[in-house]
Amino acid sequence: DAQSERQTSIYSPPFYSSPNGYKMRARLYFNGDGNARRTHMSLFFVLIRSLNDPILKFPFNYKVTFCLYDQTSAQRHIIDSFRPDIKSSSFQRPQSDMNIASGIPKFLPLEVIQQEGNPYIRDDTMFIKIMVDFEDLHKTLLSYALSLNPGLPMHIQQAMIKQEAERRSQLRSDELITFDNIPGAGRFQQSLPNGYSGFQWVNANYMNISYNEQVNGWSGYSAALSSGQYVGLNKDGQMLSMIINAARSFTLKSMIVASAWNDNLILEITGKRGGSVFKSKRLTLQLQPQWIEFNWPDLEIVNFSSYGGEPNSDVKGKGTQFAFDNLCVEFSK
Template sequence: MALALLPPQEVETAFYNIRASENNKVKQELRQLFLYFENQWLTNTPVEMWNVHGCEQRTNNTCEVDAQSERQTSIYSPPFYSSPTGYKMRVRLYLNGYGNARRTHMSLFFVLMQSEYDVILKFPFNYKVTFCLYDQTPAQRHIIDSFRPDIKSNSFQRPRSEMNIASGIPKFCPLSVIQQEDNVYVRDDTMFIKIRVNFDDMPKTLLPYALCLNPGLPLHVRQEMVEKEAKRRKKAG
Protein backbone atom coordinates (compact mmCIF):
# COMPACT_ATOMS: atom_id res chain seq x y z
CA MET A 1 0.00 0.00 0.00
CA ALA A 2 2.82 2.39 0.84
CA LEU A 3 4.43 1.94 -2.58
CA ALA A 4 1.14 2.62 -4.32
CA LEU A 5 1.01 6.05 -2.73
CA LEU A 6 4.47 7.04 -4.05
CA PRO A 7 4.91 8.94 -7.30
CA PRO A 8 5.49 6.58 -10.28
CA GLN A 9 9.16 7.63 -10.64
CA GLU A 10 9.90 6.83 -6.98
CA VAL A 11 8.07 3.49 -7.29
CA GLU A 12 10.27 2.61 -10.29
CA THR A 13 13.43 3.66 -8.40
CA ALA A 14 12.45 1.60 -5.35
CA PHE A 15 11.75 -1.44 -7.52
CA TYR A 16 15.12 -1.04 -9.29
CA ASN A 17 16.96 -0.82 -5.95
CA ILE A 18 15.26 -3.97 -4.67
CA ARG A 19 16.12 -5.86 -7.87
CA ALA A 20 19.74 -4.65 -7.79
CA SER A 21 20.05 -5.76 -4.17
CA GLU A 22 18.69 -9.21 -5.00
CA ASN A 23 21.05 -9.52 -7.99
CA ASN A 24 24.04 -8.68 -5.81
CA LYS A 25 22.93 -11.27 -3.27
CA VAL A 26 22.60 -13.92 -5.98
CA LYS A 27 26.02 -13.02 -7.39
CA GLN A 28 27.57 -13.29 -3.93
CA GLU A 29 25.97 -16.69 -3.33
CA LEU A 30 27.13 -17.93 -6.74
CA ARG A 31 30.66 -16.73 -6.00
CA GLN A 32 30.67 -18.56 -2.67
CA LEU A 33 29.39 -21.70 -4.39
CA PHE A 34 32.12 -21.43 -7.04
CA LEU A 35 34.81 -21.06 -4.37
CA TYR A 36 33.42 -24.08 -2.52
CA PHE A 37 33.56 -26.33 -5.58
CA GLU A 38 36.96 -24.94 -6.55
CA ASN A 39 38.25 -25.87 -3.09
CA GLN A 40 36.70 -29.33 -3.40
CA TRP A 41 38.47 -29.75 -6.75
CA LEU A 42 41.82 -28.75 -5.30
CA THR A 43 41.54 -31.09 -2.35
CA ASN A 44 40.06 -34.02 -4.27
CA THR A 45 42.98 -34.70 -6.58
CA PRO A 46 46.13 -36.66 -5.70
CA VAL A 47 48.09 -34.49 -8.15
CA GLU A 48 49.62 -31.20 -7.13
CA MET A 49 51.39 -28.70 -9.40
CA TRP A 50 53.88 -26.49 -7.59
CA ASN A 51 55.36 -23.45 -9.30
CA VAL A 52 58.64 -22.45 -7.66
CA HIS A 53 59.45 -18.77 -8.25
CA GLY A 54 62.77 -16.99 -7.86
CA CYS A 55 64.91 -20.05 -8.59
CA GLU A 56 68.03 -18.11 -9.56
CA GLN A 57 67.94 -15.85 -6.50
CA ARG A 58 67.14 -18.74 -4.16
CA THR A 59 70.02 -20.77 -5.58
CA ASN A 60 72.49 -17.92 -5.22
CA ASN A 61 71.33 -17.11 -1.69
CA THR A 62 71.55 -20.77 -0.71
CA CYS A 63 75.11 -21.03 -2.01
CA GLU A 64 76.13 -17.96 0.01
CA VAL A 65 74.54 -19.35 3.20
CA ASP A 66 76.11 -22.77 2.62
CA ALA A 67 79.55 -21.28 2.14
CA GLN A 68 79.29 -19.27 5.35
CA SER A 69 77.58 -21.67 7.75
CA GLU A 70 77.31 -25.08 6.05
CA ARG A 71 73.56 -24.88 6.66
CA GLN A 72 71.39 -26.60 4.05
CA THR A 73 68.34 -24.49 3.21
CA SER A 74 65.07 -25.75 1.78
CA ILE A 75 61.69 -24.60 0.43
CA TYR A 76 58.31 -26.07 1.35
CA SER A 77 55.39 -26.33 -1.06
CA PRO A 78 51.93 -25.27 0.10
CA PRO A 79 50.13 -28.15 1.87
CA PHE A 80 47.59 -30.15 -0.11
CA TYR A 81 45.20 -33.04 0.54
CA SER A 82 44.75 -36.33 -1.27
CA SER A 83 40.97 -35.87 -0.94
CA PRO A 84 38.58 -33.71 1.12
CA THR A 85 38.99 -36.16 4.03
CA GLY A 86 42.37 -37.58 3.05
CA TYR A 87 46.08 -37.39 3.75
CA LYS A 88 47.64 -33.97 4.24
CA MET A 89 51.05 -33.56 2.63
CA ARG A 90 53.59 -31.20 1.15
CA VAL A 91 56.92 -31.27 -0.69
CA ARG A 92 60.32 -30.13 0.55
CA LEU A 93 62.80 -28.92 -2.06
CA TYR A 94 66.54 -28.45 -1.64
CA LEU A 95 67.57 -26.50 -4.74
CA ASN A 96 71.25 -27.15 -4.04
CA GLY A 97 70.82 -30.67 -2.78
CA TYR A 98 70.75 -32.37 0.60
CA GLY A 99 73.28 -34.60 2.35
CA ASN A 100 75.52 -36.49 -0.07
CA ALA A 101 73.74 -34.81 -2.98
CA ARG A 102 74.61 -31.32 -1.78
CA ARG A 103 76.02 -29.07 -4.53
CA THR A 104 75.64 -31.84 -7.11
CA HIS A 105 71.88 -32.51 -7.35
CA MET A 106 68.50 -30.97 -6.65
CA SER A 107 66.75 -32.95 -3.88
CA LEU A 108 63.00 -33.54 -3.55
CA PHE A 109 61.28 -34.95 -0.47
CA PHE A 110 57.72 -35.89 0.45
CA VAL A 111 56.31 -34.80 3.82
CA LEU A 112 53.27 -36.25 5.59
CA MET A 113 51.47 -33.68 7.74
CA GLN A 114 49.13 -34.02 10.68
CA SER A 115 45.47 -33.55 9.79
CA GLU A 116 42.09 -33.81 11.44
CA TYR A 117 41.29 -36.95 9.42
CA ASP A 118 44.31 -39.06 10.42
CA VAL A 119 42.30 -41.12 12.92
CA ILE A 120 40.24 -42.66 10.07
CA LEU A 121 43.11 -43.09 7.59
CA LYS A 122 45.30 -46.12 6.98
CA PHE A 123 48.89 -46.02 8.26
CA PRO A 124 51.67 -46.57 7.54
CA PHE A 125 51.35 -44.57 4.32
CA ASN A 126 52.23 -47.03 1.53
CA TYR A 127 51.55 -45.33 -1.82
CA LYS A 128 54.13 -44.67 -4.51
CA VAL A 129 55.06 -41.00 -4.91
CA THR A 130 56.15 -39.55 -8.25
CA PHE A 131 57.89 -36.22 -8.83
CA CYS A 132 57.96 -34.59 -12.25
CA LEU A 133 60.07 -31.54 -13.16
CA TYR A 134 58.41 -29.96 -16.16
CA ASP A 135 60.17 -29.26 -19.44
CA GLN A 136 58.55 -25.92 -20.31
CA THR A 137 58.89 -26.43 -24.07
CA PRO A 138 56.76 -28.46 -26.51
CA ALA A 139 59.44 -31.19 -26.42
CA GLN A 140 58.09 -32.25 -23.00
CA ARG A 141 61.29 -33.97 -21.90
CA HIS A 142 60.15 -33.97 -18.30
CA ILE A 143 62.38 -35.37 -15.58
CA ILE A 144 60.38 -38.05 -13.74
CA ASP A 145 61.33 -40.17 -10.76
CA SER A 146 59.38 -42.16 -8.16
CA PHE A 147 59.88 -43.87 -4.84
CA ARG A 148 57.95 -46.27 -2.65
CA PRO A 149 57.67 -45.49 1.07
CA ASP A 150 59.63 -47.52 3.59
CA ILE A 151 56.71 -48.48 5.82
CA LYS A 152 59.09 -49.13 8.73
CA SER A 153 60.26 -45.51 8.65
CA ASN A 154 58.76 -42.95 11.02
CA SER A 155 58.30 -40.71 7.99
CA PHE A 156 55.27 -42.75 6.90
CA GLN A 157 53.61 -43.49 10.24
CA ARG A 158 50.67 -41.47 11.51
CA PRO A 159 52.00 -37.95 12.21
CA ARG A 160 52.21 -37.08 15.92
CA SER A 161 53.41 -33.52 15.33
CA GLU A 162 52.80 -30.94 12.61
CA MET A 163 55.04 -32.72 10.10
CA ASN A 164 56.82 -36.03 9.81
CA ILE A 165 60.48 -36.23 8.79
CA ALA A 166 60.77 -35.70 5.03
CA SER A 167 61.69 -38.66 2.84
CA GLY A 168 62.23 -38.91 -0.87
CA ILE A 169 64.82 -38.62 -3.65
CA PRO A 170 68.09 -36.84 -2.73
CA LYS A 171 69.57 -37.12 -6.25
CA PHE A 172 66.49 -36.15 -8.24
CA CYS A 173 68.18 -34.01 -10.87
CA PRO A 174 71.82 -32.93 -11.54
CA LEU A 175 72.38 -29.25 -10.81
CA SER A 176 74.23 -28.97 -14.12
CA VAL A 177 70.90 -29.53 -15.90
CA ILE A 178 68.91 -26.79 -14.16
CA GLN A 179 71.71 -24.26 -13.76
CA GLN A 180 72.85 -24.09 -17.36
CA GLU A 181 71.81 -21.02 -19.33
CA ASP A 182 68.56 -21.28 -21.33
CA ASN A 183 67.68 -24.68 -19.87
CA VAL A 184 64.15 -25.91 -20.50
CA TYR A 185 63.26 -26.51 -16.85
CA VAL A 186 63.65 -22.97 -15.50
CA ARG A 187 61.96 -20.24 -17.52
CA ASP A 188 61.25 -16.70 -16.32
CA ASP A 189 63.02 -17.71 -13.10
CA THR A 190 60.31 -20.31 -12.42
CA MET A 191 60.18 -24.11 -12.39
CA PHE A 192 57.11 -26.35 -12.23
CA ILE A 193 57.08 -29.53 -10.17
CA LYS A 194 54.20 -31.99 -10.27
CA ILE A 195 53.62 -34.42 -7.43
CA ARG A 196 51.54 -37.51 -8.04
CA VAL A 197 50.53 -39.98 -5.35
CA ASN A 198 49.76 -43.28 -7.06
CA PHE A 199 46.58 -44.33 -5.27
CA ASP A 200 45.27 -46.08 -8.39
CA ASP A 201 48.41 -48.23 -8.84
CA MET A 202 49.05 -46.90 -12.34
CA PRO A 203 51.60 -49.02 -14.27
CA LYS A 204 55.06 -47.49 -14.44
CA THR A 205 54.98 -47.52 -18.25
CA LEU A 206 51.92 -45.24 -18.26
CA LEU A 207 53.34 -42.61 -15.91
CA PRO A 208 55.25 -40.62 -18.58
CA TYR A 209 52.11 -40.51 -20.75
CA ALA A 210 49.93 -39.37 -17.83
CA LEU A 211 52.39 -36.69 -16.72
CA CYS A 212 52.70 -35.30 -20.26
CA LEU A 213 48.96 -34.65 -20.59
CA ASN A 214 47.85 -31.03 -20.65
CA PRO A 215 47.59 -30.03 -16.94
CA GLY A 216 44.88 -27.55 -17.91
CA LEU A 217 42.47 -30.39 -18.67
CA PRO A 218 40.03 -31.43 -15.92
CA LEU A 219 41.20 -34.41 -13.88
CA HIS A 220 38.38 -36.70 -15.04
CA VAL A 221 39.26 -35.98 -18.69
CA ARG A 222 42.92 -36.90 -18.07
CA GLN A 223 41.86 -40.06 -16.25
CA GLU A 224 39.70 -41.08 -19.22
CA MET A 225 42.61 -40.43 -21.59
CA VAL A 226 44.92 -42.60 -19.48
CA GLU A 227 42.34 -45.40 -19.42
CA LYS A 228 41.95 -45.24 -23.21
CA GLU A 229 45.73 -45.28 -23.66
CA ALA A 230 46.00 -48.30 -21.35
CA LYS A 231 43.36 -50.17 -23.39
CA ARG A 232 45.07 -49.20 -26.66
CA ARG A 233 48.42 -50.54 -25.44
CA LYS A 234 46.81 -53.73 -24.19
CA LYS A 235 45.24 -54.38 -27.60
CA ALA A 236 48.47 -53.51 -29.40
CA GLY A 237 50.41 -55.87 -27.15
Protein backbone atom coordinates in the same frame (compact mmCIF):
# COMPACT_ATOMS: atom_id res chain seq x y z
CA ASP B 1 70.20 -18.02 -1.04
CA ALA B 2 70.53 -21.80 -1.44
CA GLN B 3 74.19 -21.59 -2.47
CA SER B 4 75.03 -19.21 0.38
CA GLU B 5 72.95 -21.44 2.71
CA ARG B 6 70.90 -18.51 3.96
CA GLN B 7 67.88 -20.62 2.99
CA THR B 8 68.70 -24.26 2.25
CA SER B 9 65.15 -25.45 1.44
CA ILE B 10 61.63 -24.31 0.68
CA TYR B 11 58.25 -25.96 1.22
CA SER B 12 55.36 -26.09 -1.22
CA PRO B 13 51.92 -25.04 0.03
CA PRO B 14 50.09 -27.97 1.67
CA PHE B 15 47.69 -29.96 -0.51
CA TYR B 16 45.44 -33.00 -0.18
CA SER B 17 45.31 -36.23 -2.18
CA SER B 18 41.50 -35.83 -2.17
CA PRO B 19 38.96 -33.83 -0.12
CA ASN B 20 39.05 -36.53 2.59
CA GLY B 21 42.57 -37.76 1.85
CA TYR B 22 46.15 -37.35 3.01
CA LYS B 23 47.58 -33.90 3.66
CA MET B 24 51.06 -33.40 2.25
CA ARG B 25 53.60 -31.01 0.81
CA ALA B 26 56.93 -31.04 -1.01
CA ARG B 27 60.29 -29.89 0.33
CA LEU B 28 62.89 -28.76 -2.17
CA TYR B 29 66.61 -28.29 -1.54
CA PHE B 30 67.85 -26.31 -4.54
CA ASN B 31 71.50 -26.90 -3.65
CA GLY B 32 71.05 -30.48 -2.43
CA ASP B 33 70.83 -32.15 0.96
CA GLY B 34 73.14 -34.60 2.70
CA ASN B 35 75.49 -36.43 0.33
CA ALA B 36 73.80 -34.67 -2.60
CA ARG B 37 74.77 -31.21 -1.30
CA ARG B 38 76.23 -28.99 -4.03
CA THR B 39 75.88 -31.70 -6.68
CA HIS B 40 72.13 -32.35 -7.05
CA MET B 41 68.77 -30.78 -6.43
CA SER B 42 66.99 -32.78 -3.68
CA LEU B 43 63.24 -33.28 -3.66
CA PHE B 44 61.27 -34.72 -0.75
CA PHE B 45 57.72 -35.64 0.23
CA VAL B 46 56.24 -34.65 3.60
CA LEU B 47 53.13 -35.99 5.34
CA ILE B 48 51.25 -33.40 7.41
CA ARG B 49 48.91 -34.06 10.31
CA SER B 50 45.27 -33.46 9.43
CA LEU B 51 41.75 -34.05 10.72
CA ASN B 52 41.38 -36.85 8.13
CA ASP B 53 44.10 -39.04 9.66
CA PRO B 54 41.84 -41.19 11.90
CA ILE B 55 40.07 -42.66 8.85
CA LEU B 56 43.17 -43.10 6.65
CA LYS B 57 45.47 -46.09 6.22
CA PHE B 58 48.91 -45.92 7.84
CA PRO B 59 51.72 -46.48 7.28
CA PHE B 60 51.47 -44.58 4.01
CA ASN B 61 52.66 -47.04 1.33
CA TYR B 62 51.76 -45.54 -2.05
CA LYS B 63 54.31 -44.82 -4.77
CA VAL B 64 55.18 -41.12 -5.10
CA THR B 65 56.29 -39.67 -8.42
CA PHE B 66 57.95 -36.29 -8.97
CA CYS B 67 57.91 -34.57 -12.36
CA LEU B 68 59.94 -31.46 -13.18
CA TYR B 69 58.33 -29.99 -16.27
CA ASP B 70 60.23 -29.13 -19.42
CA GLN B 71 58.58 -25.82 -20.33
CA THR B 72 59.34 -26.16 -24.05
CA SER B 73 57.56 -28.14 -26.75
CA ALA B 74 60.19 -30.90 -26.44
CA GLN B 75 58.52 -32.02 -23.19
CA ARG B 76 61.60 -33.85 -21.91
CA HIS B 77 60.29 -33.86 -18.38
CA ILE B 78 62.45 -35.15 -15.53
CA ILE B 79 60.52 -37.96 -13.84
CA ASP B 80 61.51 -40.07 -10.86
CA SER B 81 59.60 -42.15 -8.32
CA PHE B 82 60.09 -43.83 -4.98
CA ARG B 83 58.16 -46.29 -2.84
CA PRO B 84 57.89 -45.47 0.87
CA ASP B 85 59.79 -47.46 3.45
CA ILE B 86 56.85 -48.38 5.67
CA LYS B 87 59.19 -48.87 8.63
CA SER B 88 60.31 -45.25 8.45
CA SER B 89 58.75 -42.70 10.79
CA SER B 90 58.28 -40.48 7.72
CA PHE B 91 55.32 -42.60 6.61
CA GLN B 92 53.59 -43.32 9.91
CA ARG B 93 50.58 -41.36 11.09
CA PRO B 94 51.90 -37.87 11.93
CA GLN B 95 52.19 -37.22 15.66
CA SER B 96 53.48 -33.66 15.27
CA ASP B 97 52.63 -31.00 12.71
CA MET B 98 54.75 -32.66 10.02
CA ASN B 99 56.71 -35.88 9.56
CA ILE B 100 60.37 -35.94 8.56
CA ALA B 101 60.75 -35.34 4.84
CA SER B 102 61.71 -38.35 2.70
CA GLY B 103 62.20 -38.78 -1.03
CA ILE B 104 64.91 -38.50 -3.67
CA PRO B 105 68.15 -36.74 -2.59
CA LYS B 106 69.68 -36.90 -6.07
CA PHE B 107 66.66 -35.91 -8.10
CA LEU B 108 68.52 -33.80 -10.66
CA PRO B 109 72.19 -32.89 -11.24
CA LEU B 110 72.67 -29.17 -10.55
CA GLU B 111 74.57 -28.72 -13.81
CA VAL B 112 71.33 -29.35 -15.70
CA ILE B 113 69.52 -26.36 -14.23
CA GLN B 114 72.65 -24.22 -14.08
CA GLN B 115 72.98 -24.29 -17.86
CA GLU B 116 71.86 -21.06 -19.47
CA GLY B 117 68.69 -21.56 -21.47
CA ASN B 118 67.80 -24.89 -19.85
CA PRO B 119 64.14 -25.80 -20.47
CA TYR B 120 63.21 -26.35 -16.81
CA ILE B 121 63.43 -22.74 -15.61
CA ARG B 122 61.63 -19.95 -17.41
CA ASP B 123 61.18 -16.45 -15.96
CA ASP B 124 62.75 -17.69 -12.70
CA THR B 125 59.96 -20.27 -12.40
CA MET B 126 59.93 -24.06 -12.38
CA PHE B 127 56.92 -26.37 -12.21
CA ILE B 128 56.98 -29.61 -10.23
CA LYS B 129 54.13 -32.09 -10.16
CA ILE B 130 53.71 -34.67 -7.40
CA MET B 131 51.61 -37.72 -8.19
CA VAL B 132 50.55 -40.23 -5.54
CA ASP B 133 49.73 -43.53 -7.21
CA PHE B 134 46.80 -45.16 -5.43
CA GLU B 135 46.00 -47.55 -8.29
CA ASP B 136 49.48 -49.01 -8.90
CA LEU B 137 49.72 -47.36 -12.30
CA HIS B 138 51.87 -49.43 -14.63
CA LYS B 139 55.19 -47.72 -15.37
CA THR B 140 54.45 -47.89 -19.10
CA LEU B 141 51.66 -45.36 -18.48
CA LEU B 142 53.62 -43.06 -16.22
CA SER B 143 55.14 -40.89 -18.96
CA TYR B 144 51.76 -40.68 -20.66
CA ALA B 145 50.01 -39.60 -17.44
CA LEU B 146 52.58 -36.89 -16.80
CA SER B 147 52.39 -35.62 -20.38
CA LEU B 148 48.72 -34.69 -20.03
CA ASN B 149 47.76 -31.04 -19.81
CA PRO B 150 47.95 -30.30 -16.05
CA GLY B 151 45.19 -27.74 -16.51
CA LEU B 152 42.65 -30.47 -17.23
CA PRO B 153 40.34 -31.43 -14.34
CA MET B 154 41.66 -34.48 -12.49
CA HIS B 155 38.66 -36.66 -13.36
CA ILE B 156 39.28 -35.93 -17.06
CA GLN B 157 42.96 -36.88 -16.74
CA GLN B 158 42.01 -40.12 -14.97
CA ALA B 159 39.52 -40.97 -17.73
CA MET B 160 42.19 -40.35 -20.39
CA ILE B 161 44.69 -42.56 -18.55
CA LYS B 162 42.10 -45.34 -18.33
CA GLN B 163 41.32 -45.01 -22.04
CA GLU B 164 45.02 -45.18 -22.92
CA ALA B 165 45.48 -48.26 -20.72
CA GLU B 166 42.61 -49.99 -22.52
CA ARG B 167 44.07 -49.05 -25.91
CA ARG B 168 47.44 -50.53 -25.04
CA SER B 169 45.91 -53.68 -23.61
CA GLN B 170 44.38 -54.37 -27.03
CA LEU B 171 47.82 -54.74 -28.63
CA ARG B 172 48.29 -58.32 -29.76
CA SER B 173 50.83 -60.18 -27.64
CA ASP B 174 52.81 -61.24 -30.73
CA GLU B 175 53.52 -57.54 -31.40
CA LEU B 176 54.92 -56.91 -27.93
CA ILE B 177 58.53 -58.05 -27.42
CA THR B 178 58.98 -58.65 -23.68
CA PHE B 179 62.05 -60.97 -23.68
CA ASP B 180 60.13 -63.23 -21.29
CA ASN B 181 59.48 -66.05 -23.77
CA ILE B 182 63.03 -66.85 -24.93
CA PRO B 183 63.49 -70.63 -25.06
CA GLY B 184 65.90 -71.88 -22.43
CA ALA B 185 66.47 -68.44 -20.86
CA GLY B 186 68.22 -68.69 -17.49
CA ARG B 187 69.88 -66.48 -14.92
CA PHE B 188 72.91 -65.40 -16.93
CA GLN B 189 73.12 -62.67 -19.55
CA GLN B 190 73.08 -64.16 -23.06
CA SER B 191 72.82 -63.07 -26.68
CA LEU B 192 69.33 -62.78 -28.11
CA PRO B 193 68.86 -65.72 -30.47
CA ASN B 194 68.52 -64.82 -34.13
CA GLY B 195 64.93 -65.27 -35.19
CA TYR B 196 63.53 -64.25 -31.82
CA SER B 197 60.27 -62.39 -32.51
CA GLY B 198 61.06 -62.43 -36.23
CA PHE B 199 64.32 -60.45 -36.13
CA GLN B 200 68.04 -60.91 -36.61
CA TRP B 201 69.70 -59.29 -33.57
CA VAL B 202 73.18 -57.74 -33.56
CA ASN B 203 74.95 -56.88 -30.27
CA ALA B 204 71.71 -57.58 -28.42
CA ASN B 205 71.62 -59.44 -25.11
CA TYR B 206 68.90 -60.27 -22.62
CA MET B 207 69.17 -60.16 -18.82
CA ASN B 208 67.38 -61.70 -15.86
CA ILE B 209 66.71 -58.70 -13.60
CA SER B 210 66.12 -60.63 -10.38
CA TYR B 211 69.48 -62.37 -10.64
CA ASN B 212 71.27 -59.19 -11.73
CA GLU B 213 69.94 -57.34 -8.67
CA GLN B 214 71.23 -60.12 -6.40
CA VAL B 215 74.73 -59.78 -7.90
CA ASN B 216 75.02 -56.08 -8.76
CA GLY B 217 72.23 -54.37 -6.85
CA TRP B 218 69.74 -51.94 -8.33
CA SER B 219 70.57 -50.17 -11.60
CA GLY B 220 68.90 -48.73 -14.66
CA TYR B 221 68.40 -52.30 -15.88
CA SER B 222 65.83 -52.70 -13.11
CA ALA B 223 64.25 -49.36 -13.94
CA ALA B 224 63.57 -50.46 -17.54
CA LEU B 225 61.78 -53.67 -16.50
CA SER B 226 58.09 -53.32 -17.40
CA SER B 227 56.88 -56.91 -17.34
CA GLY B 228 58.16 -60.34 -16.35
CA GLN B 229 61.81 -60.80 -15.36
CA TYR B 230 63.84 -60.03 -18.50
CA VAL B 231 64.98 -56.95 -20.43
CA GLY B 232 66.99 -56.45 -23.60
CA LEU B 233 70.26 -54.49 -23.68
CA ASN B 234 73.10 -53.49 -25.96
CA LYS B 235 76.06 -55.82 -25.44
CA ASP B 236 79.10 -54.02 -23.95
CA GLY B 237 77.61 -50.66 -24.91
CA GLN B 238 77.88 -51.38 -28.64
CA MET B 239 75.43 -50.35 -31.37
CA LEU B 240 72.44 -52.69 -31.28
CA SER B 241 70.57 -53.56 -34.46
CA MET B 242 67.30 -55.35 -35.15
CA ILE B 243 66.81 -56.53 -38.74
CA ILE B 244 63.62 -58.01 -40.13
CA ASN B 245 64.22 -61.63 -41.14
CA ALA B 246 61.81 -62.07 -44.03
CA ALA B 247 61.30 -60.03 -47.19
CA ARG B 248 58.80 -57.71 -45.54
CA SER B 249 58.78 -54.63 -43.31
CA PHE B 250 57.60 -53.63 -39.84
CA THR B 251 56.41 -50.61 -37.90
CA LEU B 252 58.35 -49.61 -34.79
CA LYS B 253 55.60 -48.40 -32.48
CA SER B 254 56.95 -47.86 -28.97
CA MET B 255 59.28 -49.08 -26.22
CA ILE B 256 60.34 -48.61 -22.60
CA VAL B 257 64.00 -47.63 -22.24
CA ALA B 258 66.44 -46.51 -19.52
CA SER B 259 70.15 -45.94 -19.13
CA ALA B 260 71.82 -48.79 -17.25
CA TRP B 261 74.65 -46.91 -15.52
CA ASN B 262 75.24 -43.37 -16.77
CA ASP B 263 73.23 -40.23 -16.15
CA ASN B 264 72.44 -38.21 -19.30
CA LEU B 265 73.24 -41.09 -21.66
CA ILE B 266 72.64 -40.16 -25.29
CA LEU B 267 70.72 -42.72 -27.38
CA GLU B 268 70.38 -42.21 -31.13
CA ILE B 269 67.81 -44.39 -32.90
CA THR B 270 67.62 -44.66 -36.69
CA GLY B 271 65.12 -46.52 -38.80
CA LYS B 272 66.23 -47.64 -42.27
CA ARG B 273 64.64 -49.02 -45.39
CA GLY B 274 66.18 -49.64 -48.76
CA GLY B 275 69.60 -48.88 -47.29
CA SER B 276 68.67 -45.26 -46.44
CA VAL B 277 67.84 -43.62 -43.14
CA PHE B 278 64.08 -43.04 -43.04
CA LYS B 279 63.54 -41.85 -39.46
CA SER B 280 65.77 -40.82 -36.56
CA LYS B 281 65.40 -39.77 -32.94
CA ARG B 282 67.87 -38.61 -30.29
CA LEU B 283 67.12 -39.18 -26.58
CA THR B 284 68.80 -38.31 -23.30
CA LEU B 285 68.36 -41.21 -20.89
CA GLN B 286 68.49 -41.38 -17.10
CA LEU B 287 68.30 -44.34 -14.73
CA GLN B 288 64.52 -44.20 -14.92
CA PRO B 289 62.04 -45.57 -17.44
CA GLN B 290 60.92 -43.56 -20.45
CA TRP B 291 58.06 -44.64 -22.68
CA ILE B 292 58.96 -43.63 -26.22
CA GLU B 293 56.43 -43.58 -29.04
CA PHE B 294 57.67 -43.87 -32.63
CA ASN B 295 55.04 -45.15 -35.09
CA TRP B 296 57.71 -45.45 -37.80
CA PRO B 297 56.27 -47.52 -40.66
CA ASP B 298 57.82 -49.71 -43.37
CA LEU B 299 61.19 -50.32 -41.70
CA GLU B 300 63.75 -53.02 -42.45
CA ILE B 301 66.43 -52.14 -39.87
CA VAL B 302 66.54 -50.17 -36.62
CA ASN B 303 69.89 -49.19 -35.07
CA PHE B 304 70.37 -48.04 -31.47
CA SER B 305 73.65 -46.19 -30.72
CA SER B 306 74.48 -44.92 -27.22
CA TYR B 307 77.29 -42.72 -25.99
CA GLY B 308 78.29 -40.13 -23.39
CA GLY B 309 76.81 -39.42 -20.02
CA GLU B 310 78.37 -39.46 -16.56
CA PRO B 311 78.57 -42.43 -14.14
CA ASN B 312 75.81 -42.41 -11.54
CA SER B 313 77.39 -42.61 -8.10
CA ASP B 314 74.52 -44.67 -6.67
CA VAL B 315 75.17 -47.75 -8.82
CA LYS B 316 78.12 -50.10 -9.12
CA GLY B 317 78.86 -49.92 -12.82
CA LYS B 318 79.51 -47.40 -15.55
CA GLY B 319 79.27 -47.47 -19.31
CA THR B 320 77.00 -46.76 -22.25
CA GLN B 321 74.67 -49.73 -21.89
CA PHE B 322 70.94 -49.13 -22.01
CA ALA B 323 68.06 -51.48 -21.26
CA PHE B 324 64.70 -51.76 -22.99
CA ASP B 325 61.47 -53.69 -22.54
CA ASN B 326 57.98 -54.02 -24.02
CA LEU B 327 59.22 -53.20 -27.50
CA CYS B 328 56.08 -52.89 -29.60
CA VAL B 329 56.21 -53.62 -33.34
CA GLU B 330 53.68 -54.40 -36.03
CA PHE B 331 54.57 -56.55 -39.02
CA SER B 332 53.38 -55.78 -42.53
CA LYS B 333 50.76 -58.14 -43.88
